Amino acid sequence: MSKINRAKSLSVAGLVGLGMVCAAGSSAVAQEKVDMTEFVTADQIVAPPAEPTYEPMLSLNAGAALTQNKDVVGAIDGVSTLFSLGISGGLLYSNGNHTWKNSLTVDESWARTPALEQFVKNNDQFEIESLYNYFVLDWFGPFARLSLNTAIFDTEIVTAEPVVYDITRLDGSVDTQTATSLKLGDSLEPLSLNQSIGLFAEPIRSKPLTWKLRIGAGARETFAEGVLAVNDDADTANVVEVIELDNVYQAGLEAFTGAEGRFDGGRFTYAVGGTALMPFLNNDDQDRTAVDLLRWGLKADVTVAVTEWMGLNYGLKILNDPQLLDAVQIQNNLLLTFKYTFIEPDSKDLTPSEKAAELRKEADEAETKAKELREQAIEEDKKAEELKAARRAKLSALNKKAVQDAEAERDAMAAEAAAAKEEAAKEKAEAEKAKEEAAKAKADAEKKEAALAEAKAEEEKAKAEEAKKKAEEAEKAAAEAKEKVEGAAGESAENTAVEGESAPASE
Numbered sequence: 001m002s003k004i005n006r007a008k009s010l011s012v013a014g015l016v017g018l019g020m021v022c023a024a025g026s027s028a029v030a031q032e033k034v035d036m037t038e039f040v041t042a043d044q045i046v047a048p049p050a051e052p053t054y055e056p057m058l059s060l061n062a063g064a065a066l067t068q069n070k071d072v073v074g075a076i077d078g079v080s081t082l083f084s085l086g087i088s089g090g091l092l093y094s095n096g097n098h099t100w101k102n103s104l105t106v107d108e109s110w111a112r113t114p115a116l117e118q119f120v121k122n123n124d125q126f127e128i129e130s131l132y133n134y135f136v137l138d139w140f141g142p143f144a145r146l147s148l149n150t151a152i153f154d155t156e157i158v159t160a161e162p163v164v165y166d167i168t169r170l171d172g173s174v175d176t177q178t179a180t181s182l183k184l185g186d187s188l189e190p191l192s193l194n195q196s197i198g199l200f201a202e203p204i205r206s207k208p209l210t211w212k213l214r215i216g217a218g219a220r221e222t223f224a225e226g227v228l229a230v231n232d233d234a235d236t237a238n239v240v241e242v243i244e245l246d247n248v249y250q251a252g253l254e255a256f257t258g259a260e261g262r263f264d265g266g267r268f269t270y271a272v273g274g275t276a277l278m279p280f281l282n283n284d285d286q287d288r289t290a291v292d293l294l295r296w297g298l299k300a301d302v303t304v305a306v307t308e309w310m311g312l313n314y315g316l317k318i319l320n321d322p323q324l325l326d327a328v329q330i331q332n333n334l335l336l337t338f339k340y341t342f343i344e345p346d347s348k349d350l351t352p353s354e355k356a357a358e359l360r361k362e363a364d365e366a367e368t369k370a371k372e373l374r375e376q377a378i379e380e381d382k383k384a385e386e387l388k389a390a391r392r393a394k395l396s397a398l399n400k401k402a403v404q405d406a407e408a409e410r411d412a413m414a415a416e417a418a419a420a421k422e423e424a425a426k427e428k429a430e431a432e433k434a435k436e437e438a439a440k441a442k443a444d445a446e447k448k449e450a451a452l453a454e455a456k457a458e459e460e461k462a463k464a465e466e467a468k469k470k471a472e473e474a475e476k477a478a479a480e481a482k483e484k485v486e487g488a489a490g491e492s493a494e495n496t497a498v499e500g501e502s503a504p505a506s507e
Helices: 003-013 026-032 352-500
Strands: 053-069 078-095 098-113 116-134 140-150 155-168 174-185 191-205 210-223 228-230 239-244 248-263 268-282 295-305 310-320 328-343
Touching: 078 116, 078 328, 116 155, 174 228, 210 268
Parallel strands: 155 239
Antiparallel strands: 053 078, 053 328, 078 098, 098 116, 116 140, 140 191, 155 174, 191 210, 210 248, 228 239, 248 268, 268 295, 295 310, 310 328
C-alpha cells in the first residue's frame, strides 16, 4: 500500500465510530470533483400556483465528530476530529405557468487524525443554480437551466510522510516532486458552468415514486487549466501519478432520467438519477469522437430523518468525463448533520421534492376541480338552457293561452257586442215598433179623438143643426108668431084704426 493510501485509510479510521465517513481520501478526490451536469433534479419541478409568489429559504447544516483512542487494537492512539458546515438557500418565484427557482449550496468539511496532525479539507463545494420552467401542462413543458460549481478554498494533498509525485504537464513533460504536501488547485478552481435547455416530462408521479425524463441541448465549460488531478497507477507503489488539467468546452445533446420518492411520512427520502452529454462540439486536442467523449454521471441521495433537526445522509456520485480526466470519478459521503433553519419556506414541513409533488397534486386537484366546475357549469348551462327552453315553452304556452284567452275574450266581447247590438237592434226595433204603435196609437187616438171630435162635432153640428133647426123652427115659429103677431097686430091695427078713428091707438 502506498504512503498516500495509508494516510487516506488512517484519516478515515478514527471517524467510523460515529458513523460519519466522509469520502475516504477525499482530500485527493476533492480536486477531481467536477460538477455532474444534471438536467433537472426532482425538487426543480414545481407546479405553478394561481397567484405570483416569492418563497425564500435559508438553512445552516453543521456536523462534528470527535474520537479518542488509547491502546485500542486496530486504531492509532490520539484524537480524530471532523467538522462539517453546509449552507442551503434559495428563492422560488412562481407566477401562472412560470416558475423560476434559484438555489445556493455550500458544503465544507475538514478532518484531523492522529496520523496527520493538521486539519485537511475533506469536502469543498460551492454551487449556484438558476432554473426556469414553463408548464404547458401540469406534467410537461420546456425549461432552461444555468449552474456554477467550484471550490471555495485551495485544494492540496497532505501526507504524514513525503511522497513522490510524477506530474505530467500539458506539454507532455513530467515533473517529479517529493513532498508532504502538494497543491492541486487555487481557490475557485476548477470552475464549471453548465447550461441546459429542452423539455421535461413526468410520466409517473406519486409520493413513493416519481419518474422524470429530460432531453434537450446542453453545454458545459470547465475552467481547469493548471489544476492538478491525481491519476494514480496501482502498479507504481512508490510513486503517485498526477496530471495537469486543461479547460474543457462541450456542447451537444443532453438527456436525464431519474426517480425520487419518500416513505414513512417523509422520514425516508431517496433520489437517484443518471445524465449523459453527447458533446458534438468540443475542444478536445486528441480529436476523439463524440462517442469517445461521452460524459455521463450517476447520482444517488438517501436521507433518514432522525429528528426534525438531525438527519443521516448518504450520497454517491459517479462521473465519467474523458475529456477532463481519463478516469471514473467516484465520491461517497455518509454524514450526520444538525440543521438550523433561519428562513423557512411556506411549506416547511415538506421537502422540496414533496412540496413539488404536493403543489403538483394541488394543481391536479385544482385542474380536476376546475374540470368538475366546467362540467358543472356545462351542466348548469344545459339546465339553464332547458329551463330557458321550458320558460320559453311556458311563456309561449302562456302567450298562446293569453292569445287564446284574448281571442276568446275578444270573441266573447264581440258576441256580447253582437248580442248587445242585436239586443239594441231588437230594442230599437221594439222601440220603433213601440214608436210605430205609439204613433199608430197616437194616430188611432188622434183618429179616435178626431172621430170623437168629429162625432162630437157632428153631434154639435147635429145639435147646431137641431138648434138651427130649432132656431129656424123658432124663427119660423117666431116668424109665424111674428106673422101671427104682425097679423094680429095688423088685424089689431085695423081694428084700432077702425077704433082709432074713434080714439087714439094704444101702444
